[in-house]
Amino acid sequence: MTDSIFSKIIRNEISSHKIYEDDFVIAILDIGPLSEGHTLVIPKEPAATMDELSDGHAAALGRVLPRIARAIKKVTGAESYNILQNNGADAGQAVEHVHFHIIPRFVDRGEIVEGKPDKENGPGLRTTWKPGTLTQEEAVELGKHIKRLL
Ligand code: AMP
Numbered sequence: 367m368t369d370s371i372f373s374k375i376i377r378n379e380i381s382s383h384k385i386y387e388d389d390f391v392i393a394i395l396d397i398g399p400l401s402e403g404h405t406l407v408i409p410k411e412p413a414a415t416m417d418e419l420s421d422g423h424a425a426a427l428g429r430v431l432p433r434i435a436r437a438i439k440k441v442t443g444a445e446s447y448n449i450l451q452n453n454g455a456d457a458g459q460a461v462e463h464v465h466f467h468i469i470p471r472f473v474d475r476g477e478i479v480e481g482k483p484d485k486e487n488g489p490g491l492r493t494t495w496k497p498g499t500l501t502q503e504e505a506v507e508l509g510k511h512i513k514r515l516l
Pocket of ligand 1: 371394458510
């Protein structure tokens with residue numbers, strides 16, 4: 367079990383800008399926002415990564431994420447947003463307590479290039495996505511092993 371900064375926030379030992387709380391989940395404004403409205407949705411269970419989280423807390427997270435996203439959209443005027451969830455240091459996780467980022471994306475607040483907002487700019491999450499390939503054989507083999515564990 368970890369005792370992260372988020373556990374301390376959950377126990378109100380550290381102050382935060384809490385925007386939602388129920389028996390299983392809190393949501394707080396991110397202290398280093400990528401964009402206006404950047405919010406963290408955090409289960410109260412102190413699991414470090416998603417694979418360690420109980421079904422009950424996972425369900426509670428899933429239940430509130432859409433509602434919180436709707437409120438953020440409405441308040442910020444964002445039409446698009448990313449939900450990001452990092453697991454492990456190599457995946458960019460800094461705080462070892464499960465959390466979902468809701469990050470509004472504002473391309474219209476970025477640079478205007480040739481009269482149009484540049485999609486590569488503006489506040490929000492920007493990722494580099496380099497798709498690979500998956501052969502039929504690889505998919506069957508990999509899928510078989512994963513399915514066996516589910
Ligand atoms: P991650 O890299 O997915 O672990 O993201 C951790 C996030 O937690 C970062 O976006 C931080 O800005 C945010 N964060 C860290 N400490 C606090 C805090 N005390 N209150 C609010 N957000 C925090």
